[in-house]
Amino acid sequence: MTPSHTQDLGFHLTERDIRILEDLERYRLLTTRHIQRLHLPIKPFGDHASISAATRGTTRILRRLEGLKAVARLERRIGGQEHGSALTIWHLGSAGERYLRLRRGDTARTQYLEPGRPFIAHTLAVADIAVTLHEHSGAKRFELLELATEPACWRAFTTGTGSTALKPDLFTVTADPHTETHSFVEVDLGTEHLPAVLRKCRVYQRYFRTGEEQALHGLFPAVVWIVPTTKRARQLHDAISGARDLDATLLWITTTEQALAHLAPYGPPVASSGDTTT
Known part of the structure; x- marks a missing residue:
């Protein structure tokens, strides 16, 4: 991926998109539900009326970012009471990682390795x-x-x-x-x-x-x-x-x-x- 492509990525990102990328860098892994809770919260924590609507909105954002290679999903999934996309696990994609690095002037690339289940x-x-x-x-x-x-x-x-x-x-x-x-x-x-x-x-x-x-x-x-x-x-x-x-x-x-x-x-x-x- 060229520097110009990474710089172009910025034209496709909203402020919320950038905050999502920063959270994925900070926490390393987040589920769709985590990202929804942080960035599209429902009442009483936010303005969204229902968890289903907030989840659909979060999924649309993540799929768009995935298409830009700004985020990527793990093949592994986790168990739990929830089903479907809420349990998808996300990490920072190659374009997202490079974009954040260049944005703050870092040169050292972070290598991503597929984590094991305990991690x-x-x-x-x-x-x-x-x-x-x-x-x-x-x-x-x-x-x-x-x-x-x-x-x-x-x-x-x-x-x-x-x-x-x-x-x-x-x-x-x-x-x-x-x-x-x-x-x-x-x-x-x-x-x-x-x-x-x-x-x-x-x-x-x-x-x-x-x-x-x-x-x-x-x-x-x-x-x-x-x-x-x-x-x-x-x-x-x-x-x-x-x-x-x-x-x-x-x-x-x-x-x-x-x-x-x-x-x-x-x-x-x-x-x-x-x-x-x-």
Whole structure:
């Protein structure tokens, strides 16, 4: 694809089209439903009256962008209660990737490799948390001051044992008129072995002890583990509580259904059978 062709692509893109391309670059993978929720939201989050009309509109936009090679779809699909085009998975196409690079003056090309099922599932689960925050912020329920994805949300730091990096899935800051809520977000689908989860918890604890985040922002964000089921929440709670070298007060565990109560400034989270604070 020639530079002139890529520049010509800009004449075919609306501002909303460009925002869709930027979101696909940012989140790597999104379903049609994610894109609809972000860019053609229904009431009370937006102006569209019905999800069917918004989905049809989103599908038309994506097919047009696909024809321009600005977006591309995965051959793999995901399971779920929805059917049809809403479950199609999209990524940035070759023309879209080049257009965004040239637009900001980047020269390094990003190579696309077909992802495996675990990567797809985790990437879409992280995107779903981000989309939910955007929805509720757009409905003026709170302000979304910051939402950083990988690798922008990573933290490099040094301890006595050497240099390392903290790699959360998301970093978020939400606010209402009275409070700000800062969170490192870890999305767990129940497939990670518990020793691996505990190792990552220890990285958070080592970073906390450096004081670097507190010096920059005056606080250390909550570390919020979001899990799919109450059973998994209990497994993580028991594993963390049983690790004598971990300060469990740094770590929060909640289910996907209860995640917004931790990530948004809705007041102190209320623990339930599916919502565990360690």
